[in-house]
Structure formats: C-alpha cells, structure tokens
C-alpha cells in the first residue's frame with residue numbers, strides 16, 4: 001500500500017480528465033483502498049478487495065475501467081457494433097443504478113475531443129424488456145454495462161451481443177453474488193466472457209465467500225484487505241438496546257421523536273412488516289404524533305422497480321429529516337451520505353448483513369450511529385457473538401417510560417379496519433418464519449421467543465393458531481380462546497374500510513354460513529336418524545325374544561302332553577330331565593330353562 005494518500009503519489013498514471021473529475025468531486029485524498037487497488041486493477045492484475053463499508057470501493061474500480069478504456073483509445077473506445085468493454089454486476093437494481101451514476105459523474109468531465117463513452121443499465125423493470133435493452137445497446141453503443149445478474153444473463157444470451165471485447169468484469173458485493181442466490185447466473189455470465197480479461201471482486205465482507213472466489217476463473221489475483229482491528233469503520237458507532245418485544249414499536253417512535261438526526265434508515269425483517277409499520281407510522285405522522293417535518297418512506301423487494309427507484313431518489317433528495325423503512329434490499333452498497341442513523345428493528349438472519357446495514361451510516365469518515373434492538377433474554381448473546389467477529393457493540397439503556405396511551409392507540413388503529421388486522425397477522429407469521437432462518441440459531445431460537453409479547457408488538461387481538469405457538473407456549477399461559485384484548489369482538493362483524501373487500505367478505509361470510517348451516521342440518525338429521533333406528537332395533541329384538549320364548553314354551557308343553565301327564569314320581573322326573581336338557585342347550589341365555597317358568 002502506498003504510504004501517501006495524495007493523488008499525486010498514486011502508483012500509476014491516470015488520464016488528466018479523470019484527475020480533473022476527482023478534484024471536482026472533492027476527493028482531496030485517496031482512501032486506503034483506492035491507493036492499493038487502482039494501480040493493481042489498472043495494471044494487469046485480477047483483484048480481490050475487502051474493505052470496510054463506505055471506504056470508497058466504487059471509485060477504486062470505476063477509475064481503472066475508465067483508465068484502461070482510454071489506454072488504447074483508438075481500439076477500445078470505438079468498439080465494433082454489438083461489442084462492449086466492461087461489465088459490472090451488483091446484486092440489486094438500486095446499487096447498479098448508483099454505480100452507473102458514479103460512472104456518469106466521471107464521464108461528465110470527459111473533454112469534447114475524446115470519443116464519447118456511454119454506460120448502460122441492465123436491470124429488470126416492468127416498463128422495459130430485454131428487447132428494449134438490446135435496442136438501446138445497438139442504438140447508443142455503450143462501452144460499459146452495469147446490471148443485476150438475471151437481466152445481464154438474459155441480455156448476454158442474445159446472439160447479437162458480442163462478448164469478445166469485454167476486457168474487464170467487476171463483481172461488486174461479490175460474496176453475495178457468489179452465494180446460492182446468484183451463483184448459477186454468475187457462472188453462466190462468466191462463461192459468456194473471454195478468459196483473457198481482468199476480474200475484480202469487491203465487498204466489505206468478502207472473507208465469507210471463502211474458496212468460492214476461485215469460481216470466477218481469476219489468474220493469480222492480488223488480495224487487498226484494508227481493515228483495521230475492527231470490522232467497521234472508526235467513524236461508525238454501533239450500539240444495542242435490550243427491549244421487551246411488546247415495547248419495541250414505542251421505543252422506535254421515541255427514538256424517531258427524541259434523537260436528532262438528518263436521515264435515518266430502519267431495517268425490518270420482512271417486506272410485510274415494512275408495509276405494516278409504515279402505515280402505522282404514517283398515521284402517527286398525519287396525526288401530529290411524530291415530528292412535523294419528518295418524511296417517511298418505505299422500500300422493499302415486492303415493490304415495482306420504478307417505485308423503488310423513485311422512493312430512493314425522494315429519500316435522497318428530501319431536505320428536511322427523513323426516515324426510510326426497509327429490508328435487506330437496501331442493506332448493501334447504498335450510499336446516501338447524510339444518513340446519520342441506522343436502526344435495526346431486529347438483527348439480520350445473516351450476520352454479515354449486520355455490518356452492511358450499519359455501514360449505511362458513518363461513511364467516508366462522516367460520523368454515524370447504528371442501533372440494534374435485541375429482544376430481552378437470549379438475544380443478548382448476539383453482542384458476544386459479534387465481538388468474536390471484531391464488531392464492538394455498546395449498550396444504550398432505553399428510556400423505560402412507556403408512551404402514554406400508545407398501546408390503546410395502536411389497538412384502535414388496528415380495529416378501525418379489518419385489513420390492518422389481516423396485515424398484522426401476516427407480518428407476525430412472516431416474522432416467525434424469518435426467525436427460524438437465523439444462521440446463528442443457538443441464539444435466535446424459536447423456543448425462546450416471547451410469542452405473546454410479539455403478538456402485542458404486531459397489534460394482534462387474538463393469537464393465530466400456529467404449531468410454533470402450541471408447541472412453545474405452555475397451555476396455561478395461552479389466554480382464553482387466544483384473545484389478547486379484554487373484551488373479545490365478534491369477528492363476523494369486523495369489517496374492511498375498502499368497499500370492495502367488505503362486499504367480498506360479506507359474500508364469503510354468507511356462503512360459509514350457508515355451508516355451515518347445511519352441515520349442521522345434515523349432522524342433526526344424522527343424529528335423529530341414528531336414534532330412531534337404534535330404538536327400532538331395540539324394539540325388534542325385544543319382540544323377537546318374546547316370540548322365541550313363547551315358541552319354546554309351547555314346544556316343551558307339547559312334548560310333555562305327548563308323553564302323558566301321570567302324577568307319579570318317575571314321570572315328574574322325566575319332565576324335569578326334559579327341562580334340564582333344554583336348559584343345557586341354552587346356557588348362554590338367562591331367559592331360557594328356568595324350571596319355575598314351566
């Protein structure tokens with residue numbers, strides 16, 4: 001690594017216009033990762049670069065690409081139709097778009113006498129298809145392509161796209177691109193590219209990719225690791241707060257109201273929890289229960305690309321304080337300089353993601369604060385777990401005072417619209433599923449969750465029937481019929497505000513009532529019939545028995561009368577013998593052979 005971080009001491013030459021761009025962007029000195037990487041990657045080396053969040057990795061691959069593109073200007077900048085020079089892949093649309101803007105910022109300093117250079121974004125959107133991408137590609141003839149794996153692969157599959165001039169490929173957030181989510185697409189993309197190319201892998205957590213980095217076919221890569229003793233930048237202060245689950249939302253609201261910040265990102269576990277808590281916080285905002293000038297945004301993977309991009313742009317452009325509620329979709333790479341607070345409502349299932357989330361603040365030597373909520377109990381062990389990974393968390397004791405009437409207000413909000421009640425249940429169930437996916441499963445155990453506290457956090461009025469609940473809560477702790485409110489409500493009368501949804505609900509209710517009425521009637525009839533047939537059977541067997549008995553009696557009497565009716569003792573003995581014989585034959589029956597009966 002060069003000792004001086006002055007751009008003048010960079011260990012390789014860079015084009016004068018690139019230097020002008022650097023100065024104009026206000027990058028007074030190089031960052032350590034730039035000082036080490038730019039000379040290597042601009043030369044003939046493959047690089048594997050690991051450096052803390054916000055340390056300027058993007059510039060350390062953008063400058064080498066532009067530098068090499070102009071090295072042999074005549075050949076490279078003027079590529080043949082259908083060819084391109086460099087490909088940059090990143091895991092999300094937002095990050096790809098951000099990388100493209102960094103490239104375009106540099107390109108805006110390109111003098112007019114130089115060959116025009118273009119970049120093209122290749123990400124899945126609802127408004128544009130791969131065909132549109134191809135049309136743009138042949139029309140504008142970009143030298144640099146930036147995109148997400150799926151769309152890039154679809155693009156390269158088209159035979160009209162020629163890959164033989166591709167001299168450089170970058171995998172940004174390489175550990176993510178090489179994990180199971182994307183590895184197949186990445187492998188296929190790399191198979192399309194020429195073997196004689198430079199490859200660069202970049203991430204703040206590249207060590208976790210391990211031997212996977214060799215799948216990229218690099219030749220003798222240079223490993224560049226710019227890290228201090230700790231895995232996070234020094235400008236980033238990481239804290240944790242231990243809290244009872246049911247108090248978490250109140251705690252979030254208190255922080256958003258009481259702590260001073262410019263921009264804050266709050267990470268939630270799932271898309272559905274983002275949308276659920278977003279609508280409640282919006283409601284609080286609209287009712288002046290949050291700071292008046294606070295703008296609230298939500299961003300998650302289930303939104304359409306265009307709406308994701310617009311939300312992010314609005315969050316970036318907001319001049320007053322703003323909070324973005326999001327998921328891990330905005331955890332890696334996103335660079336918004338004035339984010340000075342990050343809150344993790346729950347820790348991520350992948351421990352590497354912890355650093356990426358925290359790293360959205362405290363970037364490029366600016367001060368930043370990250371706070372993680374830990375559920376009281378077992379989750380406190382997470383602090384020790386992270387310490388082993390050189391991540392130091394300091395405790396902040398939350399103000400234990402509950403907000404006056406908060407739970408009632410939340411409950412009222414939920415009960416105002418059945419859609420919110422449905423939403424809360426979905427968010428709760430999704431959270432439990434999310435929790436089961438934690439890779440640090442000895443700390444985040446389903447068996448240790450406070451299911452009732454969590455149900456209250458998600459505004460549930462009744463516990464849903466889930467095996468996790470029946471398995472993990474002792475029977476005597478489950479409230480009667482699962483109700484979490486003092487006076488249970490009639491769910492049949494709980495309506496949707498949305499007219500169409502309400503109409504559909506009533507129709508469904510009528511249908512299911514009809515079905516259940518029919519079932520009831522059927523089962524009553526069955527019962528009735530059963531009783532009738534049982535009675536009939538009993539009556540029949542009684543009559544039968546009487547008839548049989550009478551017949552037998554008649555038969556014996558006839559026999560006796562045939563054999564004479566003498567009064568002597570021998571005859572009497574004969575009668576008795578006849579009865580005894582008959583008795584022996586029917587020992588099983590109590591009604592048969594009773595001598596007194598004859």
Ligand SMILES: Nc1ncnc2c1ncn2[C@@H]1O[C@H](COP(=O)(O)OP(=O)(O)OP(=O)(O)O)[C@@H](O)[C@H]1O
Nearest residue numbers: 027029030031053054055056057058204333335364
């Ligand atoms: N030499 C420099 N001097 C000052 N600021 C810089 C310099 N280089 C880059 N920056 C700024 O640092 C910020 C972070 O850069 P970048 O997004 O490239 O970080 P990163 O290392 O890729 O982070 P992450 O791992 O989170 O993706 C950006 O706002 C960028 O403009």
